[in-house]
Every structure is written in C-alpha cells, then in structure tokens.
Amino acid sequence: MSQRQNGNQEGPRADNDDDIEQLLEGGVTLYETQRKDTTAAFLAAEDDEEAEEVLPDTDVQGALALYAEAAQDMATASLELSLGRHFACVDYCNQVAEKAAQAVSLLRYGRRSRYDHDLRALGALVGAPEDIQAEMERLTPFHPEAFYAETPPEEADEVISAEEASHYVQCTRMILRWARNIVLSA
Secondary structure, eight states: OOTTTTTOOSOOOTTOHHHHHHHHHTTOOHHHHHHHHHHHHHHHHHHHHHHSOOOOOOOHHHHHHHHHHHHHHHHHHHHHHHTTOHHHHHHHHHHHHHHHHHHHHHHHHSSOOOOSSOHHHHHHHTTOOHHHHHHHHHHGGGSHHHHHHHSOGGGHHHHSOHHHHHHHHHHHHHHHHHHHHHHTTO
16 A cells, blocks of 8 residues: 555655556656755745845944944043143044944944034934934034144144033033944944
8 A cells, every 4th residue: 555545645655666656647757746845945935034124234343343442532532631632632522423423324334424524414324313413513623634724733722621622522422322322232
C-alpha cells in the first residue's frame, strides 16, 4: 500500500515504485513538486519581509560619538568662560550646537546635514523645535569665520562680556539637553 493510500501526505519514497508511477501517470514530475514547495516557502518569506517595518537609515554609533564630542566641548566652553576667554567660550558653544544637531541628523537620516554655518537653518533641517532653533540662531554669529570678519582676533575677548558668554553657555546647555533626549533614547 502506498503512503498516499494510507493517508500519509509525505512525498513518495525513492524505493516505492507505485508512488513514483502514480505521480508520473498524473502528469506531475518530481521537479514540479519541489518547485511548488520552494515557491510557497519563498512567498511566505516575502510576506514576512513586507510585514517588517522599514526604518530609515540611521547611524546610532556615529550619533552617540558626535554627541559625546558635543558634551566634551560643552565642558571646554565652561572652562574657557572661567578662564576669561569669552570668545573661545562662545566659539565652543557654537561648535556644541552644531555637533548636537548633527548627532540628531546622524540618528534620524544616517548622515550629517549640509548647511552654511547658519545654525538656525541646521536646526530646522534636523527637526528642532522653534525654541531650540531660536537658541541656535543666537550662536550663529560666533562661527570664527564670521566673527573674525568683523572683529580682530586680539579684540575678540573684549567684545563679549563674561555675562554674555555665561548667557550663551546656558543657551547651549538647552540645545545639548534637547539633543541628549533624542540621541540617548535611541
């Protein structure tokens, strides 16, 4: 008695000529039987892939590393403030804002965002809220190229008071906290 006759639905055994003969008489080849099984498995795998959520490209490690640099620069900005080097302090604040925003960009888009030293525009590109964009705008003038175009380097520290530099440090901390909540929760 063949396997099909006793209710067993397994494929034909190689040593059972009745099963092979039955398949051949019905016009079904072993190749077709295998192909159907393979096709069914492939379609099931495709359905599983379609069910998975497609995530945008992200660079979590890059985002964490760049955020760490921003945090380190924040510490340096505070040190520069305590040493009375006010321009160096706000220059670091500018760099912190850029690195924090670029860390968010790496996390969200898998790459750094292109911009032209306008920190508010960078904030908008990475989806920063309006209040963070406003804080970033306050730091834009302190990119060295822009700042030194108007102010000789030897006068830089006298142009910015300790009180102003302290205010910029507070603005920068707010930006860094915003980025921290995004980057460290990834």
